Amino acid sequence: MPTLQSPLTRKLLAFVVLSETDLATLTRFDRRRRSFMSGHEMIHEGQAKASAFILSEGWACSYKLLPDGERQIVDFQIPGDFLGLRSILFRTADHSVEAVTRIEATEVLATDILDAFAQAPRLAAAVLWAASRDEAMVVEHLVNLGRRSAEERMAHFLLEMGARLALVGLGDRTGFDCPLTQYHLADALGLSAVHVNRVLRQLREEGLVTFRNGRVVFDDFKGLTAVASFDTAYLDQEGPLLR
Amino acid sequence: MPTLQSPLTRKLLAFVVLSETDLATLTRFDRRRRSFMSGHEMIHEGQAKASAFILSEGWACSYKLLPDGERQIVDFQIPGDFLGLRSILFRTADHSVEAVTRIEATEVLATDILDAFAQAPRLAAAVLWAASRDEAMVVEHLVNLGRRSAEERMAHFLLEMGARLALVGLGDRTGFDCPLTQYHLADALGLSAVHVNRVLRQLREEGLVTFRNGRVVFDDFKGLTAVASFDTAYLDQEGPLLR
DNA sequence: CGAACCTTTGAGCGTCCTCAACCTGCGTGG
DNA sequence: CCACGCAGGTTGAGGACGCTCAAAGGTTCG
Numbered sequence: 410m411p412t413l414q415s416p417l418t419r420k421l422l423a424f425v426v427l428s429e430t431d432l433a434t435l436t437r438f439d440r441r442r443r444s445f446m447s448g449h450e451m452i453h454e455g456q457a458k459a460s461a462f463i464l465s466e467g468w469a470c471s472y473k474l475l476p477d478g479e480r481q482i483v484d485f486q487i488p489g490d491f492l493g494l495r496s497i498l499f500r501t502a503d504h505s506v507e508a509v510t511r512i513e514a515t516e517v518l519a520t521d522i523l524d525a526f527a528q529a530p531r532l533a534a535a536v537l538w539a540a541s542r543d544e545a546m547v548v549e550h551l552v553n554l555g556r557r558s559a560e561e562r563m564a565h566f567l568l569e570m571g572a573r574l575a576l577v578g579l580g581d582r583t584g585f586d587c588p589l590t591q592y593h594l595a596d597a598l599g600l601s602a603v604h605v606n607r608v609l610r611q612l613r614e615e616g617l618v619t620f621r622n623g624r625v626v627f628d629d630f631k632g633l634t635a636v637a638s639f640d641t642a643y644l645d646q647e648g649p650l651l652r
Numbered sequence: 653m654p655t656l657q658s659p660l661t662r663k664l665l666a667f668v669v670l671s672e673t674d675l676a677t678l679t680r681f682d683r684r685r686r687s688f689m690s691g692h693e694m695i696h697e698g699q700a701k702a703s704a705f706i707l708s709e710g711w712a713c714s715y716k717l718l719p720d721g722e723r724q725i726v727d728f729q730i731p732g733d734f735l736g737l738r739s740i741l742f743r744t745a746d747h748s749v750e751a752v753t754r755i756e757a758t759e760v761l762a763t764d765i766l767d768a769f770a771q772a773p774r775l776a777a778a779v780l781w782a783a784s785r786d787e788a789m790v791v792e793h794l795v796n797l798g799r800r801s802a803e804e805r806m807a808h809f810l811l812e813m814g815a816r817l818a819l820v821g822l823g824d825r826t827g828f829d830c831p832l833t834q835y836h837l838a839d840a841l842g843l844s845a846v847h848v849n850r851v852l853r854q855l856r857e858e859g860l861v862t863f864r865n866g867r868v869v870f871d872d873f874k875g876l877t878a879v880a881s882f883d884t885a886y887l888d889q890e891g892p893l894l895r
Numbered sequence: 896c897g898a899a900c901c902t903t904t905g906a907g908c909g910t911c912c913t914c915a916a917c918c919t920g921c922g923t924g925g
Numbered sequence: 926c927c928a929c930g931c932a933g934g935t936t937g938a939g940g941a942c943g944c945t946c947a948a949a950g951g952t953t954c955g
Contacts, residue, residue: 481798503886530770554797555724555842599798643746
């Protein structure tokens, strides 16, 4: 085991076994440490040659704004996740990223990624895997928005965040700390903030889950899982596939 | 210019300039040609070590089924697109893929991709770009479902398909041939088939677009673009970025 | 200690759903 | 050659889920 692992390293190791060279290359990503205040817009849609980041502490969210001022949050990022990976591959960023809490992140340049690909192909595969996993989560959100009721959506969302946070040691079956407001939930789930409040009340009164004072408590984990028809398969977190 | 380019090659060249070696590696993907009947389920959710394909002719769709039997179509694939790229990186496929029309495709094994990465890093970057572009489209669908009305959704969807098809020479500003049924549209847009019908009628009566007899005709391209607030930036198809 | 932000609840309304019926075109088999 | 079945498209009526508007408490932070 090398020195203390970053959240990203820990996540990638869930997919591939990486060589010393791969790990060394990965460590080189970890220069340019920066921190941002809560609410800071780190990447904005349309921005040319934006940076990407690897989040090491705090929560962020990626979103798109519509002409009428509404916004749709695409996903939330937690430690170990990339921020704006797509924005460095594209000419211009196709989405915005904002810090939800105060965050710590390290900047990644396009050349870092591309050089790494040339030197460490297994790392390239791991990055492709990580990008695919992100996409799988977006797809699951899509299903959420397209075909589930408000209550199912909320249940599914809370369970997904719980599972993702558990993977990096920030939560378990009893619950997790959650810095989101009901407005965040509304923008992520395609609901109005008012309706989010009603749905949360309903789930609480049914004894399934309680979200209060920045903490989500799973009162009835199995019941909630059933309501949401939640299945973790799409998170693909069962141990290294490529050896 | 090498021999006749496959749709995939053409698409990747929109992002990177590829060397002769890269192109040769890419050509090696093109063995194992297969064809499938309309309606054939090529990949199904939960399947272990599924294949991926590169679509060379026809339309396919990727979707997820919910326990209650409803389905959400995530995206449609047209020539040049990957089918089930994520399913070979994951232990089990997280979604299903079905042929909408009769299709021609070439099978791609996980080892093909991984070997290619080791030999042609620029190709790896190109594949990552292609995967990112797919994700960008999924994200746009997400916004569609979360924050747009039925009419806007439909308008946006038809314009996106038009733009994608135009890129591979299968359509232009006047319209495109479209093998989808109103049920396909309903499952993709998170609407009921009945409401899809009403929305299409409305768009037709407003003189914006007509979908009839397997053909989409843009009666008022600019008007439709305005209704949908459609912007092609997320398709990132402006010419090679990496040289 | 005030102001901004967040949460909570009520009332009324609109989009989109469900159920139901009927029509069209097309391929199949008697 | 017509009868039939079936998939897809079209239209109407009624209802539910989630929205908007509005207003009042609570909480946090500068």
